[in-house]
Amino acid sequence: MARENITHVLSVLRLNTTDETTFAPYRHHFIDVDDVDDENLLEHFPAAIKFIQAGLDTGGGVLVHCAMGKSRSATICLAYLLHQQPGALTPQSALALLRECRPLCEPNDGFMEQLVLYHEMGCPEDVTGQPAYQRWLYRREVEESVACGRAPEMKSVRFEDEQPLSPQQEVDRAVEIKCRKCRRKLATTPFIVPHELGKNSAKSQTSMDCAHIFLHPLTWMRPSLFPSSPEDGSEDAPLSGRLTCPNSACGANIGKFAWQGMQCSCGGWVVPAIGLAKARVDMANQVNMARGAPAALGIRLPPGMRSSESNNPGSGRGNL
Incomplete structure (x- = not known):
């Protein structure tokens, strides 16, 4: 020494x-x-x-x-x-x-x-204080609970829409997911969980071919995830079940969840899995004016309002 x-x-x-x-x-x-x-x-x-x-x-x-x-x-x-x-x-x-x-x-x-x-x-x-670390802790809690044959306690679940979004997440809301039946908005881009395709999947297959869109836990899911203990516990909370639309006038079945994880149609595993069925929701690409160029909308100005520069087809000018 x-x-x-x-x-x-x-x-x-x-x-x-x-x-x-x-x-x-x-x-x-x-x-x-x-x-x-x-x-x-x-x-x-x-x-x-x-x-x-x-x-x-x-x-x-x-x-x-x-x-x-x-x-x-x-x-x-x-x-x-x-x-x-x-x-x-x-x-x-x-x-x-x-x-x-x-x-x-x-x-x-x-x-x-x-x-x-x-x-x-x-x-x-x-x-x-890092969101990635807090999310990692939440997943550890889920794994420990599932290993004991029970759902995690509600207080240990990280509901992502209750957390402050980073500036990048605030801007990046390009995808909006709505209930197909009542049009109630369910999630935007920051709350979508990407997952790897299964090893046996075709190389040409993409996540768009998956039957479900997997999400982080969101507050509107509480009644589905914790139906018998809405306040402080989850002793009787199910390990898996159905997700219903949060619109009380709708209540449509829009997906399913499985704390122990489930296999996507692409062959990949998602753990924990909270998935919206693509057949029950609509996905729309929203134009974000803070990020996209005006030409992205592809709306032409009337001829009398076009500048001479708009004759350049590559400039994007003359578009809204």
């Missing part, structure tokens, strides 16, 4: 003792986690990265350890590398780099998934 100029020690494991005298000569940061797939190590990334950087900034060395130096400590080191070079490294390339000096490094699958999510979020200074 002295030879390597270690001044800071980062312990990533459940210690059998709380005796800090062992670490008395060093600055010590402790992360109490197990090496299991469902452990939330992601929430500790920012604090661990700051601790490592503080040690390096003072000119010292930082020892990051767990029990075997294979999974937990490797994950923290990878998070640090990603934070330092988010544009140059990916979780996979960072792992390859780490293995050049320690070949046995192998984070468990759950930790690798968390590293991928961290990288996709842009390696932020704070992860808990």
